[in-house]
Amino acid sequence: MRIDIISLFPEMFAGPLGHSMLKRAQDSGLISVQVTNPRNFTYDKHHIVDDSPFGGGNGMVMKPEPIFRAVKNVVNANISLRKRIVLMCPGGSAFDQAKARELAGYEQLIFICGHYEGIDARIREHVIDEAISIGDYVVTGGELPAMVVIDAVARMIPGVLGAAEGAKLDSFYNGLLEYPQYTRPREFNGWVVPDVLLSGDHAKIERWRRKESLRATLERRPDLLDNMEITPLDNQLLQEIKLEQAGG
Structure with missing residues (x-):
């Protein structure tokens, strides 16, 4: 699977995605991860990606043009892959194990990480396939939620966990919480x-x-x-x- 992330803060992903299971999955070629900064798709000299909201209000809103161009560039580079474009935001559908299994069936996932007061609504209306939330709370941006979803989805990809049935023992996979585990000493x-x-x-x-x-x-x-x-x-x-x- 190819995983693309549209984020203003690419450096946030280096640590979490560069260790443990996700690193092994990348090293073995089971998944590839690319992070694209929408600032690279601005046309002004200051690389401005946000502006004040129409109608007034606090905070800033991410402009639609840089996000649109960044997503278009990623899509065009891998036009033949069966893909899903996902916006991480508090107003999305609740993420669960069933959704992780569903997303694992795609060849490419593109995650858009919002920031500030959110992204111009035209991106949600015309660009994404779905919006996902990891819970009924708000965090600073979509980066941490995207990491959670990527980790959960990667576990569903055959070979990532090593053991063929590994993910099927996880809590929620079959609708139940996992049974207690024990090891030495007795x-x-x-x-x-x-x-x-x-x-x-x-x-x-x-x-x-x-x-x-x-x-x-x-x-x-x-x-x-x-x-x-x-x-x-x-x-x-x-x-x-x-x-x-x-x-x-």
């Missing part, structure tokens, strides 16, 4: 690893993991259970959990 500060995980009985381990995923979801995010298909085994496990919670 006992620490008097806290012990559940015996079932040391039993070698894979069927019992899988049942335990499913039950603990259901338990975590029921306790922390019960709303997720409303949107998933509950199997007969899930129903049985949920009943066991509720009896345990009731002291039965």
Whole structure:
């Protein structure tokens, strides 16, 4: 996948995208990341990218021309790729694991990072395919949200995590929160690893993991259970959990 980022602050991406999983994915050619500064697509000598809003108000608004030219340049350089143009902004649709899987199906993603009081509305109306928000709060610009989305999407690309099924074990992938994980030592500060995980009985381990995923979801995010298909085994496990919670 090719990932393009339109940002006034390209240097912000060097650290987060230059380490760990994302660096390995780039080194292996699974993804490529390019950051384009819209200042390079201004025609005035001061490279002005913002102006005061029509109608008055506080702050400055990013001008449409530099963003439009930057996106057009990126699109024309890779015209044959199946792409999605995404604006990161608080007013976008809520980002979730299903959206990460969907975006991972494209050959190219182009992220536009707003700043100041936002971007001229004509970019949203005529240039982007969709707007995405990572939560009901406001941060200084679209750069940090874009990094979050890029990381989540990259995990969905085959080979990025190494293990073929790695992403399928993540929280939310199958609608549930992830089950608890343990490693050595077997006992620490008097806290012990559940015996079932040391039993070698894979069927019992899988049942335990499913039950603990259901338990975590029921306790922390019960709303997720409303949107998933509950199997007969899930129903049985949920009943066991509720009896345990009731002291039965």
